[in-house]
Amino acid sequence: MADDPEARRVTELLDRLTRGELGEAEAEELELYAQSDPELRAVIAARTSQAALGGGWLARVEADHRIARAERSPRVMFERGLGGVLVALGLVASVVAPVLGPGLAAFGLAVLAYSWIRVNHRQDPYKDIQR
Template sequence: MADDPEARRVSELLDRITRGELSEAETEELELYAQGDPELRAVIAARTSQAALGGGWLARVEADHRIARAERSPRVLLERGLGGLLVALGVVAWAAAPVLGPALAVAGLGLLVYSWIRVNHSQDPYKDIQR
């Protein structure tokens, strides 16, 4: 069944119902698949009621998961590791090199702040909410 393109498409459309992202064309496409299949019609009805019950909750959870995945990406881990290393080296070097130590610490903090803002602002699911 995993190799069946129609089954994959139906599964994708059912997932889009649950997330509340189904367009009119996709609704018509799903209706074509459901013609003569009462089991699929029952699944569509269940998914529709599940989407109405969730009221956007699933979209918020998925956005939170996107942020978590972005924070575990190799680029972010490298940025934050390098930022932490620069801060640590800056603090240690502060006594030996009063000019270089603070500069390293500030550069490391700047890199950490840049990394945090870049990940959290671009992935933030709540940034467009108006109160």
């Protein structure tokens, strides 16, 4: 069922309905899917009431989950691991080579800062909020 393109599309439309992002054309498309499926009609009714109940809260929670997923991505884990290793090596090297050590530690901190800013700025759900 996960490989069925229609089932994936219906799931995507239901998710957009729950988040309150469903456009008019997509609502009509979902209605076409629901014409022959009474179970889907019940799911649509439940999701509509869930969307009315949750309002914008669900979108903010999903945005927080996107940040958490981005934090666990292989690229971010590699960047942060590399930055941590560079900081540790810089601290150890500062005892042996006082000129090389602090530079290596500073570079490791820069890698960590870049990784954190890149992930959190791109995924931040609140960056576009205007007061």
